[in-house]
Amino acid sequence: MPFYASFRDLQQELTRSFQSTGQRIQFQEAIAALRRQRKITQNSADYSGHKLHLMSPDEFEAFVDDLCFPVPPALASPERVEEGVMFPFQRDVFIFRHPRYSRPLIHSHDFWEIEYVSRGSCQFHFEDEIHTLSEGAFVLVAPGSRHDVELRDESSVYCIMLRRSTFEAAFFSLLSRDDALSLFFRNNLKADHPNYLLFQTGNTDNIRHCIRYALYECFKNDVYANCCCVSQINLLFASVLRSAGDTPQVYRFQAGTDFSQILHAIRQNYQTLTLSELAEQFSYSKPHLCTLIKQNTGVSFTELLRQIRMSRAADYLLNTELPVFEIAEIVGYNSADHFSRVFRGSFHCSPQEYRRTHVKNGERFIPFEIQKP
DSSP: OOOEEEHHHHHHHHHHHHHHHSOOBOHHHHHHHHHHTTOOBSOOOOOTTOOGGGOOHHHHHHHHHTOEEEOOOOOSOTTEEOHHHHSOTTOSEEEEEOOTTBOOOOBEESSEEEEEEEESEEEEEETTEEEEEETTEEEEEOTTOOEEEEOOSSOEEEEEEEOHHHHHHHTHHHHTSOSHHHHHHHHHSSSOOOEEEEEEOOOOHHHHHHHHHHHHHHTOOSTTHHHHHHHHHHHHHHHHHHHHTTOOEEEETTTTEEOHHHHHHHHHSTTTOOHHHHHHHHTOOHHHHHHHHHHHHSSOHHHHHHHHHHHHHHHHHHHOOOOHHHHHHHTTOSOHHHHHHHHHHHHSSOHHHHHHHHSGGGOOOOTTOOOOO
16 A cells, blocks of 8 residues: 655655754655654545646646655665656656755666756756756656756756656657667667766746646546656657757766767768768767767667668658659768668668558648648
8 A cells, every 4th residue: 555745745844854953854764754743644636627737837836735646665775776666556657846955865776767947956966976957957867877856945856757667668759760869768778877868948838738747647546647647758758859859968977978969960960971070070089989979879870870861761751752862862872772772771661662651642641731522
């Protein structure tokens, strides 16, 4: 039988302790105090009927205050957290608002985590460094990374936890593209690396609303809640890439470098870019640059270019009527025959067959076009 505590009670205990002693206590210490005060219950609540889209930011924060979250058990080793402890039964996503005035505990875990700064700022502890995250920051933390978040004022930061065991299936469509988020996930699904990916989103309405509704579904108990929550997280990722996908900051602790500018240069110039040109642009030797690319994407420079070119070619085949030889030239191939051979190796069919298979009756849907009877 799970036990529950409200965000309001948790925050009040942390604030009371800080104001009375000047010392910050950790999450588990605050939970222990709530147990002594008999503020931990076995009752969750029904949150149906709330009109989240009509709430102001302050009204939504008050709504979150009243939410009752499942209290995790005391951890024998709080520096290493397993997903079986943190996630409610049969849930793939769990969302938690970071409490203020808590003492940071640098820890790692075997699942994915997102830190989103919805208001104000926070201190982001990562490995042996501390970074300040401003409003709108969206940080994706890879499994195996030692980290924590520290809030010192009335800022608001949401933590979104994603099961590693179900992530690949749930977000397959995102993993198949050539953007920074897809490469980051693919490279970290099989091995733990201290790694994070930072987007400055501008705190847009779309992103805030996705998080609102994902959190709302996270605390509902009907049979559709988990599916709806996962769908909202998919929308969240798409919204982040739409608003800030061209300017990610990639941190690779073991490599000791920011890979984002290299990735951006590859994506912008994939048609004609050579390894020598890229190495000269960033003042790296070619062997060192090859190592960086392999570490951060999981593939070689040549394979990365091929993946990007094939992804763009497929988009052109589906969304334009350009002939194959023009598409080949656009994505960086001088020979249509060579392009077709590479395309067949990637998609197991020719470009023409791909277009016929995926575009019904050779016609494309044009939004708002009046269909002939």
